[in-house]
Amino acid sequence: xxxxxxxxxxxxxxxxxxxxxxxxxxxxxxxxxxxxxxxxxxxxxxxxxxxxxxxxxxxxxxxxxxxxxxxxxxxxxxxxxxxxxxxxxxxxxxxxxxxxxxxxxxxxxxxxxxxxxxxxxxxxxxxxxxxxxxxxxxxxxxxxxxxxxxxxxxxxxxxxxxxxxxxxxxxxxxxxxxxxxxxxxxxxxxxxxxxxxxxxxxxxxxxxxxxxxxxxxxxxxxxxxxxxxxxxxxxxxxxxxxxxxxxxxxxxxxxxxxxxxxxxxxxxxxxxxxxxxxxxxxxxxxxxxxxxxxxxxxxxxxxxxxxxxxxxxxxxx
Amino acid sequence: xxxxxxxxxxxxxxxxxxxxxxxxxxxxxxxxxxxxxxxxxxxxxxxxxxxxxxxxxxxxxxxxxxxxxxxxxxxx
Numbered sequence: 001x002x003x004x005x006x007x008x009x010x011x012x013x014x015x016x017x018x019x020x021x022x023x024x025x026x027x028x029x030x031x032x033x034x035x036x037x038x039x040x041x042x043x044x045x046x047x048x049x050x051x052x053x054x055x056x057x058x059x060x061x062x063x064x065x066x067x068x069x070x071x072x073x074x075x076x077x078x079x080x081x082x083x084x085x086x087x088x089x090x091x092x093x094x095x096x097x098x099x100x101x102x103x104x105x106x107x108x109x110x111x112x113x114x115x116x117x118x119x120x121x122x123x124x125x126x127x128x129x130x131x132x133x134x135x136x137x138x139x140x141x142x143x144x145x146x147x148x149x150x151x152x153x154x155x156x157x158x159x160x161x162x163x164x165x166x167x168x169x170x171x172x173x174x175x176x177x178x179x180x181x182x183x184x185x186x187x188x189x190x191x192x193x194x195x196x197x198x199x200x201x202x203x204x205x206x207x208x209x210x211x212x213x214x215x216x217x218x219x220x221x222x223x224x225x226x227x228x229x230x231x232x233x234x235x236x237x238x239x240x241x242x243x244x245x246x247x248x249x250x251x252x253x254x255x256x257x258x259x260x261x262x263x264x265x266x267x268x269x270x271x272x273x274x275x276x277x278x279x280x281x282x283x284x285x286x287x288x289x290x291x292x293x294x295x296x297x298x299x300x301x302x303x304x305x306x307x308x309x310x311x312x313x314x315x316x317x
Numbered sequence: 318x319x320x321x322x323x324x325x326x327x328x329x330x331x332x333x334x335x336x337x338x339x340x341x342x343x344x345x346x347x348x349x350x351x352x353x354x355x356x357x358x359x360x361x362x363x364x365x366x367x368x369x370x371x372x373x374x375x376x377x378x379x380x381x382x383x384x385x386x387x388x389x390x391x392x393x
Contacts, residue, residue, distance in 0.1 A: 168320055218386035225374045225382075245328045272374070279331030282364070282371040285378070286323055288385065290360035297356065317384060 006054045013075040014041050017118050030111045034082035041078030051314055053078050059190025059204050062307045069129040070193040073139055076122035077186055080147060083115035138192050146185030153177025166235050180212025200305055207298040211315055214291035221284050224275055227268045233258050242280035250274050292316045326351045
């Protein structure tokens with residue numbers, strides 16, 4: 001299958017970048033850990049089920065019919081995601097399996113920094129694949145801009161963490177900045193490396209934007225269904241809906257959990273039930289589906305412009 | 318997305334038994350009362366077709382969400 005082939009080539013590209021680290025006692029193995037997690041570039045799972053790391057390659061191929069020259073860019077994005085995960089674990093300090101918990105912050109910070117540097121190095125490897133200098137610069141600009149936006153989004157999210165009056169507009173802004181911008185970037189880079197015209201590049205970037213928004217909302221729904229965001233009192237889209245559209249005892253219970261946590265705080269299962277019964281999860285699911293519908297419409301537009309978009313529909317199933 | 322209109326729809330369906338029954342049997346008749354865009358309508362109907370009313374956790378909900386959620390890895 002084409003997914004397995006692309007995934008194998010991507011793994012080879014990432015392994016080649018990590019190989020020079022193998023002399024530095026354990027650094028290579030530690031760097032591989034976040035890359036081997038589900039839906040990351042070195043994951044052992046079937047790429048057929050989890051094609052996310054291949055997104056830039058699939059976009060590139062959809063436009064130009066080729067993708068091999070884009071492998072270093074896809075590898076760079078995987079390295080950036082892996083670095084972000086390691087940094088995130090250091091900040092949250094809530095995972096017993098994280099590198100920072102097992103080896104300490106100093107080692108984890110060094111691993112994450114190494115992954116960031118390798119991501120930059122990976123982009124320069126586009127030259128080996130015959131990509132022209134001006135295009136490499138455009139890829140660097142796209143990647144750095146997207147990740148600067150993501151860091152700004154994270155800062156905004158951290159700044160808002162203690163504020164109770166988070167609106168849906170603010171939620172959507174943060175969701176775009178800290179998460180959807182990176183999916184948009186993957187599509188943007190894929191289209192750039194296909195040497196598409198600007199209109200088509202913008203079309204695929206917009207597809208990525210909407211796919212990324214759907215993905216972030218899906219993640220926030222899971223934060224409720226799995227309970228992790230309830231435990232952390234994290235105010236995400238379902239909670240914003242429920243706080244705005246409920247009253248009486250339901251509203252009181254939600255406020256106790258998310259706004260004024262106290263000793264008499266309701267348990268996670270009770271809160272989850274309230275969020276389901278108020279329609280908050282249903283609303284968030286519709287919102288996720290809305291962004292998928294937008295992404296589908298954009299794919300139709302790309303198809304009319306000559307793109308071969310069938311494989312991208314996998315992400316909208 | 319004019320979120321407010323979709324919010325009103327969901328609030329009505331979940332807060333009013335009569336509307337809920339109508340929506341379950343004939344969602345289009347309820348949608349006609351709300352000024353939704355075509356994409357919003359499709360989103361509502363697709364969600365309804367896949368999951369009905371999402372009132373509790375289910376394997377279907379997880380199956381609908383999981384493949385889409387998987388990209389996410391937070392920026393620190």
